[in-house]
Amino acid sequence: MSTSQLAERLNRTTRWRLPRRQLPVLVSLALLLVMYGIGVSQYQAFSNIQVVFNVFIDNGFLLVVAVGMTFVILTGGIDLSVGSVVAMTAMVSAALLRDGLPPALVLLIALLIGPTLGFVMGCIIHFFEIQPFIVTLAGMFFARGLCTWISSSSIPITDGFWTSAAQERIRIGDNFLTVGVLITVVVVAVAAYTLAYTRLGRNVYAIGGNPQSALLMGLPVGRTRIAVYTISGLCSAIGGILLSFYTLSGAPLIAVGMELDAIAAVVIGGTLLTGGAGYVLGTMLGVLVLGVIQTLITFDGTLNSWWTKIVIGGLLFAFIVLQRLLGFRKKSFSTR
Amino acid sequence: MSSWRTRLPAVTGHRLFWPVVVLILLLAANAIYRPSFLAVEMKNGHLYGSLVDIVRLSAPLILVALGMTLVIATGGIDLSVGSVVAVSGAVACLHISQQPDQNSLGSVLVALAMAFGVSLLLGLWNGTLVAVIGIQPIIATLILMVAGRGLAQLITSGQIITINSDPYRMIGVGHVLTLPFAIVLALAVTLLVAVLTRRTALGMIVEAVGGNAEASRLAGIRARRIKLLAYVVSAACAAVAGFMMTANVSSADGNAAGLWVELDAILAVVIGGTSLAGGRFYLGGTVVGALLIQTLTTSVYAMNIDPQTALLFKAMVVIAVCLVQAPAFRAKFRRRRAMTAGPAAPTGEQRKEQVAA
Numbered sequence: 001m002s003t004s005q006l007a008e009r010l011n012r013t014t015r016w017r018l019p020r021r022q023l024p025v026l027v028s029l030a031l032l033l034v035m036y037g038i039g040v041s042q043y044q045a046f047s048n049i050q051v052v053f054n055v056f057i058d059n060g061f062l063l064v065v066a067v068g069m070t071f072v073i074l075t076g077g078i079d080l081s082v083g084s085v086v087a088m089t090a091m092v093s094a095a096l097l098r099d100g101l102p103p104a105l106v107l108l109i110a111l112l113i114g115p116t117l118g119f120v121m122g123c124i125i126h127f128f129e130i131q132p133f134i135v136t137l138a139g140m141f142f143a144r145g146l147c148t149w150i151s152s153s154s155i156p157i158t159d160g161f162w163t164s165a166a167q168e169r170i171r172i173g174d175n176f177l178t179v180g181v182l183i184t185v186v187v188v189a190v191a192a193y194t195l196a197y198t199r200l201g202r203n204v205y206a207i208g209g210n211p212q213s214a215l216l217m218g219l220p221v222g223r224t225r226i227a228v229y230t231i232s233g234l235c236s237a238i239g240g241i242l243l244s245f246y247t248l249s250g251a252p253l254i255a256v257g258m259e260l261d262a263i264a265a266v267v268i269g270g271t272l273l274t275g276g277a278g279y280v281l282g283t284m285l286g287v288l289v290l291g292v293i294q295t296l297i298t299f300d301g302t303l304n305s306w307w308t309k310i311v312i313g314g315l316l317f318a319f320i321v322l323q324r325l326l327g328f329r330k331k332s333f334s335t336r
Numbered sequence: 337m338s339s340w341r342t343r344l345p346a347v348t349g350h351r352l353f354w355p356v357v358v359l360i361l362l363l364a365a366n367a368i369y370r371p372s373f374l375a376v377e378m379k380n381g382h383l384y385g386s387l388v389d390i391v392r393l394s395a396p397l398i399l400v401a402l403g404m405t406l407v408i409a410t411g412g413i414d415l416s417v418g419s420v421v422a423v424s425g426a427v428a429c430l431h432i433s434q435q436p437d438q439n440s441l442g443s444v445l446v447a448l449a450m451a452f453g454v455s456l457l458l459g460l461w462n463g464t465l466v467a468v469i470g471i472q473p474i475i476a477t478l479i480l481m482v483a484g485r486g487l488a489q490l491i492t493s494g495q496i497i498t499i500n501s502d503p504y505r506m507i508g509v510g511h512v513l514t515l516p517f518a519i520v521l522a523l524a525v526t527l528l529v530a531v532l533t534r535r536t537a538l539g540m541i542v543e544a545v546g547g548n549a550e551a552s553r554l555a556g557i558r559a560r561r562i563k564l565l566a567y568v569v570s571a572a573c574a575a576v577a578g579f580m581m582t583a584n585v586s587s588a589d590g591n592a593a594g595l596w597v598e599l600d601a602i603l604a605v606v607i608g609g610t611s612l613a614g615g616r617f618y619l620g621g622t623v624v625g626a627l628l629i630q631t632l633t634t635s636v637y638a639m640n641i642d643p644q645t646a647l648l649f650k651a652m653v654v655i656a657v658c659l660v661q662a663p664a665f666r667a668k669f670r671r672r673r674a675m676t677a678g679p680a681a682p683t684g685e686q687r688k689e690q691v692a693a
């Protein structure tokens with residue numbers, strides 16, 4: 001075989017590998033388009049651009065949380081505490097605003113609690129080598145317990161800054177977006193940039209691919225691992241603020257089970273749960289898929305809400321089998 | 337004295353030492369708060385008392401955690417048990433509610449068999465995804481965790497099915513031989529699993545598969561079949577737990593039945609000293625873990641603390657127990673002790689403070 005042939009072959013494999021890596025994301029995109037197409041063909045009102053905007057408005061906080069989850073999952077970890085941290089952030093802001101603290105200070109405090117908890121969890125995971133599953137589970141209990149400790153009933157937010165942020169409509173033609181959507185878009189953009197173009201992002205992928213070799217390469221494994229849980233905490237805190245914009249209250253039992261939605265969105269977005277492969281864009285598509293499913297079921301009116309869960313379960317199954325068929329596997333599942 | 341010195345590390349180093357200490361501390365705290373706590377009395381030939389209640393209420397958790405132990409021992413995890421609990425309860429209650437005579441033993445048995453069969457199918461589904469298709473266990477069971485909840489609601493049509501069936505209620509609140517039936521059932525299942533795994537080679541085989549599935553396969557173990565079996569057993573245990581939970585309240589709620597039980601079960605397993613990495617399992621430890629979690633919940637209720645705030649305590653205890661058991665934590669702790677060469681007493685105090693916090 002001549003060198004040119006070899007080079008050609010090499011070329012072909014690299015040309016093949018690229019779409020292969022991004023195929024799950026493309027499949028998510030195709031799925032999203034198909035589902036949107038179904039919606040448009042079935043219901044006239046579905047073609048309204050506002051429907052798309054509403055998906056963003058209704059799922060903005062989930063998107064932000066799922067972006068943070070993407071970081072954690074890319075390193076091969078998992079963060080079960082996000083839903084509770086979202087609730088805790090909303091709860092703390094509502095309680096502090098009720099007590100008359102200035103909004104700027106409340107915002108600062110609320111945005112600090114989540115990352116702090118994430119940092120502590122990351123430290124415990126790294127230094128004491130306890131599984132992320134258990135540590136973040138304890139974090140989930142802790143944050144949820146704190147919510148009820150603050151108040152066992154919902155606290156309304158009447159603060160001027162919060163209400164104006166919640167009610168501000170950004171007009172685009174006949175349609176509108178909320179402030180929350182803008183924040184969401186900024187978070188997604190920053191996260192995508194961080195993962196793709198910064199050293200931290202590279203480290204995240206490297207650790208997810210193989211922590212052992214990352215360590216041997218001299219990458220700061222511990223620092224990165226603690227960082228991703230802190231980032232996830234920060235994203236949950238931002239998600240909590242967005243949720244408090246959205247509902248204008250803090251309730252102790254809000255966002256229960258949100259971690260599952262976030263994980264489902266990340267998986268549907270094509271990220272491997274073993275870590276090392278995936279994109280923020282995919283996560284965004286995953287969240288949109290979940291949002292469109294909900295919109296479809298709302299539009300239909302005859303289907304009950306539990307169909308959402310069944311459909312999400314089915315989609316999860318389809319995507320995981322797809323990942324298997326594509327041969328994306330890091331650890332050998334070694335039961336042939 | 338010298339034998340005490342040499343035996344002390346052996347006792348404190350035992351994997352069940354700290355969980356048992358915490359359990360005893362909790363019980364003692366309860367007894368101080370309410371002296372009648374430890375009292376157990378006979379009424380109409382039945383045993384009553386807070387301790388009996390704790391064991392009775394922990395019976396479903398023990399069952400679920402036993403199944404979970406086997407799954408975790410094979411290196412997997414089963415997140416779907418809560419959904420299986422909901423589905424099995426829903427199927428059983430739906431069938432009973434459709435009968436003209438809800439008290440007939442025959443129809444209750446049919447209902448139980450149907451629900452058990454459905455649960456076995458769900459377990460088979462999990463097992464197939466993990467063992468045959470080779471999907472990562474945490475995701476494979478996540479599918480059923482999400483979809484199963486929807487399935488349970490589909491079965492109950494989103495309603496809470498209330499039944500009025502004495503034979504069915506028996507599973508949750510009945511008594512056999514002075515003991516609550518739930519305790520007897522949990523004990524029987526525990527013994528059965530213990531005998532099957534520890535008196536035969538099965539337990540060793542399960543540990544071999546969890547340690548290294550490929551190596552065990554090369555050694556002639558049907559690793560796939562063992563994994564599949566573990567998920568089926570887990571679902572079966574969850575099904576029985578589902579009967580208990582729904583029988584306790586004589587109603588099936590697709591949304592709330594068995595909510596978060598998977599997390600409690602995993603906690604019980606981990607507190608019991610079984611590593612999430614697989615390869616080893618301790619049934620006794622799991623039972624202690626489940627009792628510990630239920631005692632914690634019950635004592636928080638007894639002390640009039642908001643049930644949700646109880647999660648705060650749970651979080652503290654979980655982290656404390658896991659930290660104390662973590663090899664890395666122990667190593668750091670030991671090194672520090674060696675450096676300061678101080679007596680063990682103050683550090684012991686610190687640990688207690690952590691637990692009590």
